[in-house]
């Protein structure tokens with residue numbers, strides 16, 4: 001199937017709703033879900049040409065599927081890249097990128113505030129195969145520059161980060177990467193193309209966990225790499241064909257439909273997050289709020305420039321306490337007092353989700369490592385959904401206003 005013919009110059013909002021492969025002969029308005037693992041070949045000759053790569057056409061589910069292609073084309077259009085490759089999860093996207101671009105002896109620089117599994121995959125798993133890496137401060141541009149080696153092939157950052165919403169300067173990192181002859185990949189999971197398009201700032205690859213805001217309703221796992229056409233065709237596709245970390249057509253269809261509402265969801269959820277961040281900053285039981293949309297955020301100006309003037313839909317806050325034990329008890333009290341919002345390890349859902357990083361995503365670190373990372377026992381992450389603001393605040397107050405009861 002070929003690209004649906006759309007006029008040039010359409011806006012991202014339109015592309016998010018309209019980009020897909022051609023309609024089938026039935027004229028469906030909502031994109032079809034093609035649940036098939038194989039494809040009937042018109043002739044043996046055509047089949048041979050397709051397997052030889054001399055002719056377009058689907059052959060087998062591990063090498064392509066029209067519903068998956070629609071998702072890839074739509075996400076690429078929204079990110080402003082030539083192409084994209086879908087994967088089974090966000091981590092499968094990181095895996096595919098490293099597998100496709102790196103070999104033993106190559107060096108990767110990544111932010112020490114990245115998603116935990118990303119750091120483990122690069123820093124531990126790929127190290128077993130001779131890939132070297134250095135982790136540096138998310139916000140210290142000089143540290144990134146100083147870490148460059150002659151063998152550096154990839155710089156990898158995520159912005160804003162989880163859970164402290166640290167923002168890095170994409171354009172500055174792209175400059176460092178390109179001067180070193182390396183590539184910059186940005187994990188755009190938190191901001192999404194609705195707020196931030198890393199390739200317009202010089203990034204070469206955009207990585208996504210489709211599990212988060214792209215799906216937007218917490219239903220399926222998905223991932224993707226958005227990149228130049230030649231990189232997708234010559235680097236990612238040959239590995240994906242053999243490694244098989246493919247996105248299922250059903251999950252692709254769910255995320256494809258999620259992309260249609262991404263812009264309005266993210267803007268509405270971000271507006272609510274800003275309101276809650278300001279409100280929490282005033283609450284006497286809260287010592288600090290981490291949110292790129294607040295002037296108190298250390299990279300506020302950069303974040304506003306880079307993220308369309310919007311802070312995103314995820315924030316974290318510290319509950320005031322005398323020591324770590326009290327902080328943990330207080331954070332648990334706030335979480336256990338919820339009656340509406342969910343205690344749930346995910347984000348980017350229409351339902352507001354709260355998590356306690358120190359005992360979940362960062363639970364395996366030592367207390368000293370957690371302190372160094374700024375992830376205290378009183379820290380709560382809040383991924384703001386679409387409930388009414390008054391109901392969200394009332395639910396948070398159930399715990400925040402009764403902390404004295406647990407002393």
Ligand SMILES: *Cc1c(COP(=O)(O)O)cnc(C)c1O
Pocket residue numbers: 089090091092115118158162187189190208209210211212221222223
């Ligand atoms: C969730 C997440 C990932 C991993 O994605 P999965 O779909 O869970 O594999 C990577 N990066 C960030 C920032 C995430 O939040």
